[in-house]
Amino acid sequence: MFDTGDHVHNAFSWIATRMHFLARTMFPPFCVGCGNPGQWICETCTPKILIPAQEECMVCRAYSSKFKTHVSCRATSPLDRVVSCWKYNDHAKRVMHRFKYSYRYDLAQELAKNAIPYLLPYLSRNTVFVPVPSTRSRDAKRGFNQSSMLAKELARWSSRGVVKNLLSRKETTTHQAGSSRSERLELDAEQFNFTACDLPKTAALVLVDDVCTTGATLSACARKLTEEGFTNVSAVALFRGAQRSRFSTQPPLPRKID
Numbered sequence: 001m002f003d004t005g006d007h008v009h010n011a012f013s014w015i016a017t018r019m020h021f022l023a024r025t026m027f028p029p030f031c032v033g034c035g036n037p038g039q040w041i042c043e044t045c046t047p048k049i050l051i052p053a054q055e056e057c058m059v060c061r062a063y064s065s066k067f068k069t070h071v072s073c074r075a076t077s078p079l080d081r082v083v084s085c086w087k088y089n090d091h092a093k094r095v096m097h098r099f100k101y102s103y104r105y106d107l108a109q110e111l112a113k114n115a116i117p118y119l120l121p122y123l124s125r126n127t128v129f130v131p132v133p134s135t136r137s138r139d140a141k142r143g144f145n146q147s148s149m150l151a152k153e154l155a156r157w158s159s160r161g162v163v164k165n166l167l168s169r170k171e172t173t174t175h176q177a178g179s180s181r182s183e184r185l186e187l188d189a190e191q192f193n194f195t196a197c198d199l200p201k202t203a204a205l206v207l208v209d210d211v212c213t214t215g216a217t218l219s220a221c222a223r224k225l226t227e228e229g230f231t232n233v234s235a236v237a238l239f240r241g242a243q244r245s246r247f248s249t250q251p252p253l254p255r256k257i258d
Helices: 004-026 090-101 106-122 136-142 146-158 181-185 216-227
Strands: 082-087 127-131 167-169 192-194 204-212 233-240
Touching (some): 106 146, 106 233, 204 216
Parallel strands (some): 082 233
């Protein structure tokens, strides 16, 4: 039977791929900070664009060593930890806008390469990256899933595994951009579908997302995975939304990179 959804999705993906090729050929990378050609984030602008995120609990946003989820917060989220690389400032927003809406897929490679030094201390040898899914219609409209591209590049740079289609998102799910905090936190695991696979239940699954704000999407995905029997689920996000918790009693600590 002819699947109109597949046809439309493939058509949009084809168009997006061609747009990326044209953009890369006709408009080479230039720094989003200073505008100089050659790199998306030049060495001079890196310190003001990629500012290390504070180690904190994803749920309450109070300080937590190595991004561990506080025991008292585990009732809200089953995630062991959510490692965020950088703060989501205005420069970072421009970077992500280029990536997501200007067909600059090569940014996924550059962001993943810069993220690996932050993430390696938290990755075990049996780590498997799992991208946070978007709805099929949104993937078709954009032509790609940015989390899937990031997961692929993180796996390549870290020599770990990746499973792209372990989770899928139902079309009834409301898009998160512009939603209030309470609306985001209402996300439920039932809004995601699980695809059976051969992964052992003890595999170290690491969900991948571009930006973590409330963490509701990551928590809902993790809840779905734990419902399926997986016992080791954490997450990484390139950027952490700028929401300072009034419960935090310790100042940001300098990040140590081994």
